[in-house]
Amino acid sequence: MSFAPNRRSFLIAGGLTALASTRVLGANDTLRIGVIGAGGRMRNLLDAADKVGPYQIVAVSDVYGPHRDAVKERSNGLATTHLDYHEVLAKDVDAVLIAAPDHWHVRMAVDALGAGKDVYLEKPVTHTIEEGATLAHAVHASKQVLQCGMQQRxxxxxxxxxxxxxxxxxxxxxxxxxxxxxxxxxxxxxxxxxxxxxxxxxxxxxxxxxxxxxxxxxxxxxxxxxxxxxxxxxxxxxxxxxxxxxxxxxxxxxxxxxxxxxxxxxxxxxxxxxxxxxxxxxxxxxxxxxxxxxxxxxxxxxxxxxxxxxxxxxxxxxxxxxxxxxxxxxxxxxRDGTITHMQNFFDCIKSRKEPNAPVEAGIAAAxxxxxxxxxxxxxxxxxxxxxxxx
Missing domain, CATH: 3.30.360.10 (Dihydrodipicolinate Reductase; domain 2)
Incomplete structure (x- = not known):
């Protein structure tokens, strides 16, 4: 989770696209993951990711210090910690997991897509009806994978x-x-x-x-x-x-x-x-x-x-x-469907196929x-x- 934009965050965001990952991933490659919003639901998502890997947490952003520290510890000290989620997007990561409160979902997802990152976005994917068009446009205008956090799929x-x-x-x-x-x-x-x-x-x-x-x-x-x-x-x-x-x-x-x-x-x-x-x-x-x-x-x-x-x-x-x-x-x-859903997301990062819970499904449910x-x-x-x- 992060905050209302200021000049520094705009400058960071403005330079993100050039840092988008251009790796061609093989089936056994370790995915580089950024974490945005590191509370209870994120712990569940990372528990699921642990069962499907291989992946590495590269960076974490949260506005609560103990949440950042917990993810850093989980990464064996490898993850960098940040208050501003744009700094996670500036890292060389393949994808980000977003589990911030609802009012942040679309802004964070749009920024991540614009930075060339694939996205796992917790539900509901929007906080208002109007945000649906914004999110859909961002997904379709990018070449990125977005998996909505609707694990029943x-x-x-x-x-x-x-x-x-x-x-x-x-x-x-x-x-x-x-x-x-x-x-x-x-x-x-x-x-x-x-x-x-x-x-x-x-x-x-x-x-x-x-x-x-x-x-x-x-x-x-x-x-x-x-x-x-x-x-x-x-x-x-x-x-x-x-x-x-x-x-x-x-x-x-x-x-x-x-x-x-x-x-x-x-x-x-x-x-x-x-x-x-x-x-x-x-x-x-x-x-x-x-x-x-x-x-x-x-x-x-x-x-x-x-x-x-x-x-x-x-x-x-x-x-x-x-x-x-x-x-x-x-x-x-x-088996908990969150595990299979994360597996599907990881597979789609590598295959570039549409995930099981595409953006239209998430927008309609919200x-x-x-x-x-x-x-x-x-x-x-x-x-x-x-x-x-x-």
């Missing part, structure tokens, strides 16, 4: 589920139920931190100036300046699977009933019922952030069968088969969440495109 049983749906095995799918429950009272309690080691102003970047808040730093997803709540975080994973399976990626209208029942200090609601209408089918989402029983998943309900799907596996239940407790098909997950949030902000319902703009 590389997860074996999700891929098999999509194949079943597209083959017509469920009949006509009319409704998709999605859900995700988490408990922030238990699992997301803010941890003590060395406040003096954080550059808060640089963390804010282009967001409105505001006093430091541990709650905002730690739970940034739940404040409009930095994230979009559950609809651009959790829901974006599931709606991407829906778009992929149903071959439709933009809702015609959205409704959202939501409240702040538990975390009144947040901007974003903690308890949500949402519905999005697509051509020929509906998608519903429900979730809350103070109950974790059942976790998250999807149900594709067709005229012939229902497919229930989550990160642990999938099951298919046939209409007319006596017991719903006896699925006609079951598949369990054997857009659906943004549209639902717009419905929430506009009395609970919105048509899309808004009337008068089509």
């Amino acid at each position: 590389s997860w074996t049983h999700f891929r098999n589920a999509v194949d079943l749906i597209q083959a017509g095995s469920l009949g006509r799918v009319l409704q998709v139920r999605t859900y995700w429950w988490q408990n922030y009272n238990v699992s997301w309690v803010p941890k003590p931190m060395e406040v003096e080691a954080l550059d808060w102003k640089q963390w804010l970047g282009g967001a409105p100036d505001q006093p430091f808040s541990l709650e905002k730093y730690y739970r940034w997803r739940w404040f409009w300046n930095f994230g979009g709540g559950a609809m651009t975080d959790l829901f974006s994973h599931w709606i991407d699977v829906v778009h992929w399976a149903m071959k439709a990626d933009q809702p015609r209208e959205a409704q959202m009933l939501a409240d702040k029942y538990v975390f009144d200090q947040w901007d974003c609601p903690d308890t949500i019922q949402a519905a999005l209408r697509y051509p020929g089918f509906d998608v519903v989402y429900e979730g809350m952030m103070a109950s974790s029983i059942d976790d998250g998943g999807l149900e594709f309900r067709g005229t012939d069968a229902t497919l229930k799907l989550d990160r642990s596996g999938m099951s298919v239940y046939r209409e007319g088969v006596p017991s719903k407790e006896n699925p006609v098909l079951t598949e369990r997950s054997f 857009r659906a969440g943004h549209i639902a949030n717009l419905a929430y902000k506009h009395g609970g319902q919105i048509s899309w495109p808004p009337k008068g703009t089509a």
Whole structure:
């Protein structure tokens, strides 16, 4: 993570293109990786990378000193540490992994693409609907690979589920139920931190100036300046699977009933019922952030069968088969999809093929969440495109 641009950062950025890597990579070559945003999600990404390598962390940028130091230690002391992410882009790296807060995603990705780096960009790839066009243009104007952090696209049983749906095995799918429950009272309690080691102003970047808040730093997803709540975080994973399976990626209208029942200090609601209408089918989402029983998943309900799907596996239940407790098909997950997704990214860096989660998929998934949030902000319902703009 870095900060609002100044003259020095523009000068650094302006000279980046000439430093883009021109290496021709072989299958066994060690990839040189830059890390931008080194918090918890980045640790997960690097854990996945460790299992697929070979790679070397060349440089790391974060506005919190202990995060930079942890990645340097992880690299056996080889990685250089930086406050300004442009300095990572000025290094001779093949690709960067970006896991900063949402409000930084497009700016960092566009700068990285312009510097000739391949990019793994965490979801949601945009913070606003308007940013989608900016990101798409940057990807298509470059020769770089951009993998969106939507790992279901590389997860074996999700891929098999999509194949079943597209083959017509469920009949006509009319409704998709999605859900995700988490408990922030238990699992997301803010941890003590060395406040003096954080550059808060640089963390804010282009967001409105505001006093430091541990709650905002730690739970940034739940404040409009930095994230979009559950609809651009959790829901974006599931709606991407829906778009992929149903071959439709933009809702015609959205409704959202939501409240702040538990975390009144947040901007974003903690308890949500949402519905999005697509051509020929509906998608519903429900979730809350103070109950974790059942976790998250999807149900594709067709005229012939229902497919229930989550990160642990999938099951298919046939209409007319006596017991719903006896699925006609079951598949369990054997590997975290993030590992396979990182493998796909590393492979595409070398092959120059399109990755499993291309930019259009990431933009569409984020857009659906943004549209639902717009419905929430506009009395609970919105048509899309808004009337008068089509």
